[in-house]
Amino acid sequence: MLVRTAKGTKDIRSLWMEKGVVKAIDQRLLPNQFKIVSIRTVKEMADAISDMTIRGAPSIGAAGAYGMALAWQRKQDLTKASVTLVKTRPTAHDLSYAVNLMLERCDEDLVREADAYADRIVNMCKRIGENGAKLIKNGSRILTHCNAGALATVDFGTALAPIRVAHRDGKDVFVYVDETRPRLQGAKLTAWELLNEGIDHAIISDNAAGHYMKDSVDLVIVGADRIAKNGDFANKIGTYTKAVLAKENWVPFYVAAPISTFDPSTGTGKGIVIEERSEDEVLCVGDFRVAPKGSRALNPCFDVTPAKYVTGFVTEKGILKPNDISSFAKSP
Amino acid sequence: MLVRTAKGTKDIRSLWMEKGVVKAIDQRLLPNQFKIVSIRTVKEMADAISDMTIRGAPSIGAAGAYGMALAWQRKQDLTKASVTLVKTRPTAHDLSYAVNLMLERCDEDLVREADAYADRIVNMCKRIGENGAKLIKNGSRILTHCNAGALATVDFGTALAPIRVAHRDGKDVFVYVDETRPRLQGAKLTAWELLNEGIDHAIISDNAAGHYMKDSVDLVIVGADRIAKNGDFANKIGTYTKAVLAKENWVPFYVAAPISTFDPSTGTGKGIVIEERSEDEVLCVGDFRVAPKGSRALNPCFDVTPAKYVTGFVTEKGILKPNDISSFAKSP
Numbered sequence: 001m002l003v004r005t006a007k008g009t010k011d012i013r014s015l016w017m018e019k020g021v022v023k024a025i026d027q028r029l030l031p032n033q034f035k036i037v038s039i040r041t042v043k044e045m046a047d048a049i050s051d052m053t054i055r056g057a058p059s060i061g062a063a064g065a066y067g068m069a070l071a072w073q074r075k076q077d078l079t080k081a082s083v084t085l086v087k088t089r090p091t092a093h094d095l096s097y098a099v100n101l102m103l104e105r106c107d108e109d110l111v112r113e114a115d116a117y118a119d120r121i122v123n124m125c126k127r128i129g130e131n132g133a134k135l136i137k138n139g140s141r142i143l144t145h146c147n148a149g150a151l152a153t154v155d156f157g158t159a160l161a162p163i164r165v166a167h168r169d170g171k172d173v174f175v176y177v178d179e180t181r182p183r184l185q186g187a188k189l190t191a192w193e194l195l196n197e198g199i200d201h202a203i204i205s206d207n208a209a210g211h212y213m214k215d216s217v218d219l220v221i222v223g224a225d226r227i228a229k230n231g232d233f234a235n236k237i238g239t240y241t242k243a244v245l246a247k248e249n250w251v252p253f254y255v256a257a258p259i260s261t262f263d264p265s266t267g268t269g270k271g272i273v274i275e276e277r278s279e280d281e282v283l284c285v286g287d288f289r290v291a292p293k294g295s296r297a298l299n300p301c302f303d304v305t306p307a308k309y310v311t312g313f314v315t316e317k318g319i320l321k322p323n324d325i326s327s328f329a330k331s332p
Numbered sequence: 333m334l335v336r337t338a339k340g341t342k343d344i345r346s347l348w349m350e351k352g353v354v355k356a357i358d359q360r361l362l363p364n365q366f367k368i369v370s371i372r373t374v375k376e377m378a379d380a381i382s383d384m385t386i387r388g389a390p391s392i393g394a395a396g397a398y399g400m401a402l403a404w405q406r407k408q409d410l411t412k413a414s415v416t417l418v419k420t421r422p423t424a425h426d427l428s429y430a431v432n433l434m435l436e437r438c439d440e441d442l443v444r445e446a447d448a449y450a451d452r453i454v455n456m457c458k459r460i461g462e463n464g465a466k467l468i469k470n471g472s473r474i475l476t477h478c479n480a481g482a483l484a485t486v487d488f489g490t491a492l493a494p495i496r497v498a499h500r501d502g503k504d505v506f507v508y509v510d511e512t513r514p515r516l517q518g519a520k521l522t523a524w525e526l527l528n529e530g531i532d533h534a535i536i537s538d539n540a541a542g543h544y545m546k547d548s549v550d551l552v553i554v555g556a557d558r559i560a561k562n563g564d565f566a567n568k569i570g571t572y573t574k575a576v577l578a579k580e581n582w583v584p585f586y587v588a589a590p591i592s593t594f595d596p597s598t599g600t601g602k603g604i605v606i607e608e609r610s611e612d613e614v615l616c617v618g619d620f621r622v623a624p625k626g627s628r629a630l631n632p633c634f635d636v637t638p639a640k641y642v643t644g645f646v647t648e649k650g651i652l653k654p655n656d657i658s659s660f661a662k663s664p
């Protein structure tokens with residue numbers, strides 16, 4: 001992804017391995033501060049996933065693979081490392097997929113294997129971008145939720161990949177960026193990526209999505225954290241709402257995700273565990289408490305959108321219908 | 333409304349007039365600070381409405397009436413005062429209604445007239461509460477948006493009035509409080525009122541409303557800023573989204589508002605002007621900028637929900653269907 005700093009423009013990934021150390025953009029500090037952190041142990045990697053230094057399903061997958069590479073490098077117990085890593089984000093299918101893949105390949109050089117895993121993600125994202133860009137016309141106004149960009153996917157993005165490709169192809173696009181409470185990944189991260197890339201956009205409160213869906217939005221593209229066998233999928237809280245609004249207003253609703261996000265071992269959305277995060281994410285904004293002392297909050301991190309709302313899944317293999325998924329998906 | 337402070341519990345209104353001065357709870361400081369401000373001039377009243385010291389359609393109506401009383405007291409040009417007051421919030425029908433009513437009565441004691449106007453609001457809200465409480469069963473889980481409580485309506489509330497009455501009648505109720513970005517009136521004000529009243533509740537991000545609408549919410553009650561002749565209505569941005577989610581999930585969706593909110597001079601929702609507020613409300617939270625420098629925001633303050641989504645309008649005259657409205661509404 002392009003990153004414009006005072007020192008100029010760089011093209012980097014959201015995480016990579018360099019001389020035995022994992023380097024990652026600290027996504028918690030964006031957009032106010034751009035900082036690369038160093039991760040040296042499984043514990044540090046588990047913390048970086050838990051505290052959302054690294055976030056986004058495919059980036060978390062790569063983080064899991066690199067976490068296993070760190071354990072392998074130190075000749076630690078790989079099964080123990082895999083358990084530590086997987087339990088940090090139970091909803092993220094990519095994480096268990098990547099960690100288990102490294103466990104299967106434990107006789108190989110896991111640093112090389114993890115690099116290859118990250119490369120595969122980036123290549124998949126590029127193909128998702130190329131396939132999805134066909135849906136975007138010159139002048140298209142696109143709504144996206146949360147951050148399914150390069151930060152979330154090592155590079156390039158899933159939901160943002162088609163937008164990136166369309167823009168690089170010279171199409172005039174405009175993006176409505178849901179701010180995405182409670183953690184504001186849209187306002188903080190997606191806007192930052194679009195700004196770096198020079199793509200026209202405006203941030204909106206999540207509440208305003210319905211208003212613009214009525215007559216301004218041509219297309220919705222979101223990412224996914226886990227897609228069940230029947231096409232129901234889990235993604236950032238609020239995704240279901242956008243899907244319902246899109247259906248009500250006849251706006252096409254696409255889910256951009258690599259095939260590895262499909263989980264044929266989960267039959268339907270009912271089988272997806274919804275992670276609850278700290279209520280302070282809702283009660284406070286940053287360190288400032290906005291709610292009265294004594295009030296509590298409920299903070300589900302994801303919601304499940306039934307397959308019937310999905311116009312298509314934009315994957316590296318093309319644009320699939322929910323019914324097409326089973327034939328492509330492999331068990332982890 | 334009950335207000336619990338360190339000095340004990342008081343029962344007060346959100347604004348009232350006392351010895352020629354208007355007193356109002358500064359709603360911008362809640363829930364962290366409880367402060368009563370004094371308003372002595374039309375200019376101060378216009379500022380208090382613009383900067384949201386006083387907010388909520390019926391409270392703004394009373395503020396308009398009291399603003400006219402302040403002008404009358406000082407023997408100022410009442411037409412000029414009315415123009416100054418009305419232009420502060422163009423979407424608020426109650427404001428122009430109240431200000432015009434005072435203009436018509438300019439031969440009377442306008443302090444007494446404004447007090448009578450505020451009393452009528454409170455009595456209407458009580459009746460809205462009694463009528464709406466019939467919709468609430470023991471154990472009901474209710475979702476509300478923004479603050480349509482006592483703060484917004486001088487006392488008692490519109491959307492919160494049925495909940496208050498049901499609770500005082502001994503019914504066990506639970507309220508899902510949308511935090512209501514960008515200004516967080518749900519997290520800050522509605523939660524504060526419910527806490528003071530001892531009503532069980534949890535704050536949720538606006539994004540989580542869809543998740544809970546699927547199988548937890550029994551009933552949605554919201555307020556309205558302006559209701560067109562055909563039943564389309566304007567309310568806080570995000571209301572339309574909740575209405576669509578309610579319809580999709582077969583959850584009854586009620587709008588609680590006094591008859592004065594009906595505006596027969598506006599035929600449909602298309603005739604309602606949508607106020608745009610500062611983009612800083614979205615780009616910043618409090619004084620802290622969350623979005624990258626260079627990104628812009630769109631910040632419509634209201635949205636319009638078509639009448640077809642409304643199960644019923646809870647008014648002081650009973651629960652009305654969109655078709656029943658015309659016969660009750662009077663032109664301002």
